[in-house]
Amino acid sequence: MKKRIAFATCVQLGLSCIEKIYRIGGNLDLLITLKDEKAKKKSGRIYLDEIANEHDAPLLKIDNINDQEVLSALKEYQIDWLFIIGWSQIAKKDVLETPKYGCIGMHPTLLPTGRGRAAIPWAIIKGLDETGVTMFKLDEGVDTGDIIGQGVIKLDQNTTATELYQKVDDMHITLIAKYWEDIVNNNITLTKQNELEATEWPGRKPEDGEILNSMSMDEADKLVRAVTRPYPGAFYKDGDKTYRIWSAKTNKEDGAIKLVDGYLFPIDFEVED
Structure with a gap:
């Protein structure tokens, strides 16, 4: 039976994933984004009206991912999986448990390294030789869920945030394409994170x-x-x-x-x- 999938995003990383899903023949049963007036100054802020119209997908505009209208929509559209990518609000238990199989996120580090915020700037400031993107099943923690897959990104002493942001965007697309069929066929393998290796990076202003x-x-x-x-x-x-x-x-x-x-x-x- 075909899985019903929803996608929540308000930044370019998420839109790139949505575009890739449609390019590989996938379908999304519900799109969720912030209301137009919110987060206008957020880095990479985008709008989903055009792609929703193009693919005749329902579009829900919200204030917060934990709002009752989100829970109602997930139930109404009988969503099996919800992607939450490029979204700064933390999804609470009710949201995580409303889709039949749960929620999927991505984080621009090789988890469990670099949980938290500002992953792209910190990777450069810390002088890392490599970073990456992790696709994982969301739980109630911050970037603590079981890993679905990862992709490695190399850095050097000249890498800029502009370049790394693009590489992170590209890796999101790569991981979506790699694991899409496993997700829709409910054939993913989950790997627990090693808490002994976990690090947390603080937000930056x-x-x-x-x-x-x-x-x-x-x-x-x-x-x-x-x-x-x-x-x-x-x-x-x-x-x-x-x-x-x-x-x-x-x-x-x-x-x-x-x-x-x-x-x-x-x-x-x-x-x-």
Whole structure:
């Protein structure tokens, strides 16, 4: 019997997955997104009206994933699986248990490493050689559910958040295509996460992007690469002026330091006032 599947998202990562599902001949029985006026400044915020109309899919716009109208819709459409991808609100027990088989999410790290927030910036700031994306069955914890599958993404000393975000997007698409048939046929294998290896990464705010004179060349370089577009960008302050920095090129051969508005930095910047 065909599984009835719903998909909740409000960012590009989720929309990319939805587009891939339709490209490989899949079908979605319900789409869920935020109301138009909510999260307008969220990085990667998208709208599902066009793709819902194109594929004649019901579209529910909500304030919160745990609202009663979500539970009612999942029951009305007799949903077997609910994808919740690119969604910052944590689904509670009622939502997790309303679909017949449960809910599926993705997280842009190789779980159990890097549970939590700001996975793309942290991977660069921490200087990791590799990260990835994990597809997993959601439970009541934060990124603690059983793993369905993973894909590895390599990083180097030049990787930027812009590049990594695109690679993460591509890996979401790859995992959706790889496991879609297993999901609709209820043939997935679940692997428990090793709690002894679990790490948690905290959320980040725009003000965490400030470059300080006390930073080393390597620290400043990583920060600039980690919070460039689609994130708010690194910055430094000169009195009452703030300079936004989107890219940087270090000079490691002679340790040259560039003087920028009174600040000495071991780095060359693309600056935007």
